[in-house]
Amino acid sequence: xxxxxxxxxxxxxxxxxxxxxxxxxxxxxxxxxxxxxxxxxxxxxxxxxxxxxxxxxxxxxxxxxxxxxxxxxxxxxxxxxxxxxxxxxxxxxxxxxxxxxxxxxxxxxxxxxxxxxxxxxxxxxxxxxxxxxxxxxxxxxxxxxxxxxxxxxxxxxxxxxxxxxxxxxxxxxxxxxxxxxx
Amino acid sequence: xxxxxxxxxxxxxxxxxxxxxxxxxxxxxxxxxxxxxxxxxxxxxxxxxxxxxxxxxxxxxxxxxxxxxxxxxxxxxxxxxxxxxxxxxxxxxxxxxxxxxxxxxxxxxxxxxxxxxxxxxxxxxxxxxxxxxxxxxxxxxxxxxxxxxxxxxxxxxxxxxxxxxxxxxxxxxxxxxxxxxx
Ligand SMILES: [Zn+2]
Ligand SMILES: [Zn+2]
Numbered sequence: 001x002x003x004x005x006x007x008x009x010x011x012x013x014x015x016x017x018x019x020x021x022x023x024x025x026x027x028x029x030x031x032x033x034x035x036x037x038x039x040x041x042x043x044x045x046x047x048x049x050x051x052x053x054x055x056x057x058x059x060x061x062x063x064x065x066x067x068x069x070x071x072x073x074x075x076x077x078x079x080x081x082x083x084x085x086x087x088x089x090x091x092x093x094x095x096x097x098x099x100x101x102x103x104x105x106x107x108x109x110x111x112x113x114x115x116x117x118x119x120x121x122x123x124x125x126x127x128x129x130x131x132x133x134x135x136x137x138x139x140x141x142x143x144x145x146x147x148x149x150x151x152x153x154x155x156x157x158x159x160x161x162x163x164x165x166x167x168x169x170x171x172x173x174x175x176x177x178x179x180x181x182x
Numbered sequence: 183x184x185x186x187x188x189x190x191x192x193x194x195x196x197x198x199x200x201x202x203x204x205x206x207x208x209x210x211x212x213x214x215x216x217x218x219x220x221x222x223x224x225x226x227x228x229x230x231x232x233x234x235x236x237x238x239x240x241x242x243x244x245x246x247x248x249x250x251x252x253x254x255x256x257x258x259x260x261x262x263x264x265x266x267x268x269x270x271x272x273x274x275x276x277x278x279x280x281x282x283x284x285x286x287x288x289x290x291x292x293x294x295x296x297x298x299x300x301x302x303x304x305x306x307x308x309x310x311x312x313x314x315x316x317x318x319x320x321x322x323x324x325x326x327x328x329x330x331x332x333x334x335x336x337x338x339x340x341x342x343x344x345x346x347x348x349x350x351x352x353x354x355x356x357x358x359x360x361x362x363x364x
């Protein structure tokens with residue numbers, strides 16, 4: 001595959017990655033991540049990542065939305081793929097933008113539809129954590145912190161307006177936590 | 183540009199569009215549309231489209247999110263591009279999935295940050311409509327109907343949990359309104 005170059009395609013108004021051989025324009029659109037804070041009895045489901053980036057760190061069941069699905073279907077699919085959990089979505093907990101890497105994250109608040117979970121192929125381990133047990137030093141991404149914090153703030157209330165990026169990082173540009181950059 | 187073919191790339195688990203000449207894999211991800219229901223004194227800002235699809239029909243100021251921006255920045259940019267309006271976002275009004283065409287729409291409730299608007303290059307005309315004046319027979323997309331309806335239901339209340347797809351179209355698969363299919 002040849003190296004793509006940055007040019008302004010005819011009719012467009014900004015530079016795009018273009019294949020110099022065949023003219024294919026690789027429009028780089030933001031990608032949608034769908035995921036959930038799944039809880040039961042105040043305990044939260046976290047997955048220890050079996051894949052890079054951030055292998056070995058804990059994350060929410062979440063991943064890239066696929067083409068022909070809804071955000072709800074995507075969030076349920078990811079919970080199944082990563083945690084073998086059948087979940088029931090309650091509503092949107094947060095909508096985060098990670099401008100640094102072109103991501104929009106739609107995070108649901110959810111419970112279990114049927115009991116049980118286990119590690120899927122992309123997880124080393126899946127566990128329910130009490131709030132005090134959460135391994136804050138081994139969380140994979142800043143947005144997992146944000147979602148857990150917002151979940152905690154609103155856990156005993158009906159869902160309302162979803163959280164957006166926190167004031168300290170309105171554009172999602174903060175780097176990965178220092179101790180575990182890859 | 184050669185015709186792309188559908189094959190399963192190495193290491194992937196489903197078919198993707200691939201260039202047979204250079205091997206480029208065009209991952210087809212859902213695209214994010216960001217937009218707003220902008221109102222003032224109970225009147226709603228609508229734009230008459232100058233471009234296909236649905237040229238001549240009325241829509242919300244909305245469009246595809248660009249790579250390095252947040253959803254908020256995208257919604258404000260689109261209001262400027264299509265309606266030359268500087269808007270102030272209040273919060274997320276709705277999150278819609280249009281699975282049929284691989285779209286996620288994040289729609290805000292908004293007001294004017296500074297007065298004034300006019301047609302941008304992608305609009306034939308921009309107008310504020312009282313609810314009773316909205317040209318329902320000339321609305322561009324089903325999701326514009328959904329957003330206007332949800333705006334109306336919640337217009338006099340603080341924003342709460344955002345609307346998702348309506349029960350009659352949970353996956354966003356309904357075709358365009360009959361009288362104006364293109
Ligand atoms: Zn090429
Ligand atoms: Zn090619």
